[in-house]
Amino acid sequence: MQAEAFDLPWMAHAFSTRLGGVSEGAYTSLNLSFAVGDRPERVVENRRRLAGALGYDPQRMVCGRQVHGDKVAVVTLGEAGAGALGLQTALPATDGLITGTPGLPLVAYFADCVPVVFADPENRAIALAHAGWRGTLQEIARKALEKMTEAFGTHPPECLVSIGPAIGPCCYEVDHSVAARFTRWGPTVGAKKSGKWFVDLWEANRQILLGAGVRPERITVIKMCTACNRELMFSHRRDGGETGRMAAVVMLRSEGV
Ligand SMILES: [Zn+2]
Numbered sequence: 001m002q003a004e005a006f007d008l009p010w011m012a013h014a015f016s017t018r019l020g021g022v023s024e025g026a027y028t029s030l031n032l033s034f035a036v037g038d039r040p041e042r043v044v045e046n047r048r049r050l051a052g053a054l055g056y057d058p059q060r061m062v063c064g065r066q067v068h069g070d071k072v073a074v075v076t077l078g079e080a081g082a083g084a085l086g087l088q089t090a091l092p093a094t095d096g097l098i099t100g101t102p103g104l105p106l107v108a109y110f111a112d113c114v115p116v117v118f119a120d121p122e123n124r125a126i127a128l129a130h131a132g133w134r135g136t137l138q139e140i141a142r143k144a145l146e147k148m149t150e151a152f153g154t155h156p157p158e159c160l161v162s163i164g165p166a167i168g169p170c171c172y173e174v175d176h177s178v179a180a181r182f183t184r185w186g187p188t189v190g191a192k193k194s195g196k197w198f199v200d201l202w203e204a205n206r207q208i209l210l211g212a213g214v215r216p217e218r219i220t221v222i223k224m225c226t227a228c229n230r231e232l233m234f235s236h237r238r239d240g241g242e243t244g245r246m247a248a249v250v251m252l253r254s255e256g257v
Helices: 041-053 133-137 140-153 176-188 200-213
Strands: 013-015 072-074 096-099 106-110 112-121 125-131 160-163 189-191 197-199 217-223 246-254
Touching: 013 041, 013 112, 041 246, 072 140, 072 160, 096 106, 096 140, 106 125, 112 140, 112 200, 112 246, 125 133, 125 140, 125 246, 133 176, 133 200, 140 200, 140 246, 160 200, 176 189, 176 197, 176 200, 200 217
Parallel strands: 072 096, 160 217
Antiparallel strands: 013 246, 096 125, 106 246, 112 125, 112 160, 189 197
């Protein structure tokens, strides 16, 4: 699925679903991660299918080894293929990727955590961040924007940002100790009748983006809850940790395309 605001001729992006792959069991069917116990040859085939659907070379994709941190890497052709065929070659401890290089697909993996995709139309730069609750608290979305500014002269008010499918406030129950850390973003946290607490990671990331200078009309929140959509989405929380991963992909198209 795609964000309409990102329907731009010079870039491609997508949030995958769990449909259309060859994996079985808990990974049925389009699991795209090597890190969850699925058979590697199936992951390779699933990645090949997604790449075919979007029109990129799966051998050129760049992936970070996601650790719920806040490190954002600027990548170029030298990193093409990092993590494409296995975890070992992924960029170490990296949860955010930025590039200004056409033909280099940035890819990250999700099953409840929030994918945040950035496009800077002025400077033709793109970014992708993996923001679970830890990454959100570390404001990785703001840090990605700052790094885009540093590397490409990005002005946050000109940026388009899409917040992809992730666990919603409907399903994301947390302990009070976690909830308390989200109160800085106002209505992103609340008490449930059950006595539990919920956190709205979509809104927390939106607030972080607004705080960093992105205009509200340039932020698209897809508002699809991974846990609510069993047929379409993997959910780490709903599936008790044994599940696959979907991908967010963003790429600058090659010149002249
Ligand atoms: Zn839900």
